[in-house]
Amino acid sequence: MTGKARRTAAAALALVAMAPMLSGCLEEPSAHEAVRDFLVGWQTGDYTAAAERTDGDEKVVRKALEDAKLQLDAASFRFNLTGIRGTGEQVEADFRAEVDLGENNPLWEYDGKLPLHLVDGSWKVRWSPGVLHPQLHEGQRFAVDVTPQERQPILDRKGEALQEEATLYVASVIPATLKNAEEVCERISKITGFPQDRLLSRIRSARPDIPVPLVTFGRIKFAQLGKQIEAIPGVTITPQQQSLNPDSPTQIVGSVTAVTPELVQQLGGPQRAGETVGRTGLQKVYQEHLTGSTETSVITVDLKTMAVTELKKWKPDRSTSPVHTTLDRTDQETADAALLGGGVPGMLVAVQASTGEVLAVASTKGKYDQEKDALAGRFPAGSAFSIMSVEGLIKAQMNPKQKLACPSERSVGGARFRQAGPPAGETPSLQANFATGCVTALASLARKIGSADLTTSAAQFGIGAPWTLPLKSFSGSINSKKPLTTDAATARAIAGQNVLVSPLSMALVAGAVASGTWRPPVLVTAPKTLDPSVKAAPSKEPDPIKIDEKTVETLRTFMRSGVVAGSARAAAAPGDPVHGITAVATRDRKPLAWFVGWQGDVAVAVLTASEDPTAGAAVAGRFFRGPHDKL
Structure with a gap:
């Protein structure tokens, strides 16, 4: 079971255990049952049960709840009831939502409201997109913007970069133009080995009107697979120049590679196309310093105008920094x-x-x-x-x-x-x-x-x-x-x-x-x-x-x-006088000269x-x- 799946299961159990507590918090038994069933159903993924507790079309509500999870690429939703008020046939419940945006991403918390009213003697949640979030309106959807920071260089003692330009090839799609996103991801997965579900999640959670990078190739891999990828309808390949090739001393500076399926398994977490990973040398031991962390935003997108409203933004919790060496x-x-x-x-x-x-x-x-x-x-x-x-x-x-x-x-x-x-x-x-x-x-x-x-x-x-x-x-x-x-x-x-x-x-x-x-x-x-991943050096x-x-x-x-x-x-x-001595030694019966x-x-x-x-x-x-x- 993946980390994401484990968190989802744990969250489901948490709210099921919370259901009796919800019952005890509400004074009006019939209203509290509607709130309980809706939130438990939403949190556990039982969208049919949640939809039945609303006054909306069940298919529409069910799809909206399912889409919200996909559009946020969320590992889980958790809810806490914070209050209920109202009299007669109008009641409003307040809740606190916690949305786990997945590994290596932040926890999104916001306050929501559930308006309820009596329909034929039964309490129902008054359905609108605002039930999902107060700022979500008709004709809008959620999306997640993730912006990685540019990889910083390794520098010599004079501040000059110890890398040369290299060309990477980024395969991207514009989600709104795809006729069949599942088929596109299936074909890319077969060619590259990247998990199909992760590729599809990238597309579903991205803004629909801008290119979404899915896979990055180095020169050799692009020569092997580029034509197959280009043949997939809707996929565009764009070359990018990055300072990646190490100058001398190459083994000290270290090598850098684009993210590969093998690295996704080794490193864990949703690695993204366009990201680079240090494989050897200083590029490896200072990977997190050189790349920092991503900037993440939860937004709404108007599907007609493509206008964007930012709901929450997290600046990188680790800034990038170049590595300054003493090398000349x-x-x-x-x-x-x-x-x-x-x-x-x-x-x-x-x-x-x-x-x-x-x-x-x-x-x-x-x-x-x-x-x-x-x-x-x-x-x-x-x-x-x-x-x-x-x-x-x-x-x-x-x-x-x-x-x-x-x-x-x-x-x-x-x-x-x-x-x-x-x-x-x-x-x-x-x-x-x-x-x-x-x-x-x-x-x-x-x-x-x-x-x-x-x-x-x-x-x-x-x-x-x-x-x-x-x-x-x-x-x-x-x-x-x-x-x-x-x-x-x-x-x-x-x-x-x-x-x-x-x-x-x-x-x-x-x-x-x-x-x-x-x-x-x-x-x-x-x-x-x-x-942090490198074994700590002595303090002094x-x-x-x-x-x-x-x-x-x-x-x-x-x-x-x-x-x-x-x-x-x-x-x-x-110039200055040279001082020194020679010496001889033997290693594995082979001569050495010092x-x-x-x-x-x-x-x-x-x-x-x-x-x-x-x-x-x-x-x-x-x-x-x-x-x-x-x-």
């Missing part, structure tokens, strides 16, 4: 081009170091998803975790100039490590090993730093922090399955083998070194609240974390040397599916050398 169109285009020019699959996330605002999210189409992988992916950090490791080592008073051998292989506590590329020809310093990402040298320091200190260092850079975004995201985790209780486990953590991170979380790590403070990410600046985001100044200065020196003399030289670019660094106030993390340890740095270099707007 120029940075996004530059990031897309940087990945495209590399020839290897990958991802790039750019953030503003001083704010944590996400500037760009790029990924190779078909290989990586911008939300599921770039924001929420769980990838081994590899030697990129050395940023956090060095922070802990500095606190442990280790000298950055200390010499550490960089062999091709090393065993620590039984765990074996292998250095990608040729080993260093001489014994380099900690700084040089950091700059070249020598995993065998870094892993050897497992006994220099305690597991608790390593975990604390990771937390200083937001690894595992409870930050949230409107979309799925992952802040990272360190050795989530087993504690770091052995040298082998600690060495694996230093080498990033048992540390999982996302490109977003590593971009924030780079931003923390660049600015001296770790900050949680920001993707949307307004609206401040998510849609984690506070920024200021990094020790000595640690920051050392890391900046290390990461600058990674570009000047280390394995990240491909990231060099004109770059983590920054230039100016823009911090990036690049992850590529490549055996070349410098592949990520090459992508970053193309990004830094490309066009950028001043922040």
Whole structure:
């Protein structure tokens, strides 16, 4: 049983139970029976019983009561008797009507009157259209005007829309011109799958003289079904331009579709043609903000002049609002081009170091998803975790100039490590090993730093922090399955083998070194609240974390040397000096190459599916050398 049917049944039971109460409220037994039978019959849909209690033609009254329900597309009527007065052969009863206009629509309440008089010794309701509503007259009918609000855009940080124009095709009818509305709806239903009863209800409750949209098609569906729909007499198809196609980053912005029969079942309620639904990305999680609610009016229409009288109007209870993001169109285009020019699959996330605002999210189409992988992916950090490791080592008073051998292989506590590329020809310093990402040298320091200190260092850079975004995201985790209780486990953590991170979380790590403070990410600046249907975020985001100044200065020196003399030289670019390091990792036995660094106030993390340890740095270099707007 549908929600609408349940409410109708419940309403019927409510008035049947109320009938004895009506009897007790009226002093004149014969008059009260007429009022009771008429209202109970109207409310329960027993229109014959109601018509018998009037002085009008039974067929006319029965049809008028039935039409009122259809014209209002009402789920139910409920009535409360509020008074009765009169003497002799003239009596008037006052009642309060509550009309449920269906799911997602308001409750219409109004006061009505039932004039009664004696006809051949029996009390009868004096019939006129005014019995249905005091402002309904002969030659008029009810109708419901529903006006959806225009879908609002998703905007970049400069207020420019991140969508392009798309053409929708709306199939409409003018009710007054249809010879057989039932047949039209049956044919549309067979072609499209939309429920026939809902299509017919739309026609019956609409103004008879204006186009009523019934079904909306996207380009592909219109190509498949358009000719069949156009062949139905009385149906007109009109193209409409709407900003629906997402610009880059398409998976972050999200896709939008016209309402389909499948969506009607998923979403519930009487979805209307012309409405659009966000299917993915920000379009989905901010659906209600972007579309708001409808404006609804109950009106009367004069069937000769088509003049309209408004009986009640409800303004939208939710206004629409655009979604303001921190995305930068120029940075996004530059990031897309940087990945495209590399020839290897990958991802790039750019953030503003001083704010944590996400500037760009790029990924190779078909290989990586911008939300599921770039924001929420769980990838081994590899030697990129050395940023956090060095922070802990500095606190442990280790000298950055200390010499550490960089062999091709090393065993620590039984765990074996292998250095990608040729080993260093001489014994380099900690700084040089950091700059070249020598995993065998870094892993050897497992006994220099305690597991608790390593975990604390990771937390200083937001690894595992409870930050949230409107979309799925992952802040990272360190050795989530087993504690770091052995040298082998600690060495694996230093080498990033048992540390999982996302490109977003590593971009924030780079931003923390660049600015001296770790900050949680920001993707949307307004609206401040998510849609009610979206799982609530924590009431408070984690506070920024200021990094020790000595640690920051050392890391900046290390990461600058990674570009000047280390394995990240491909990231060099004109302008502000580039800082960064490369790292290698393995996922599902497939090699990955990281770059983590920054230039100016823009911090990036690049992850590529490549055996070349410098592949990520090459992508970053193309990004830094490309066009950028001043922040």
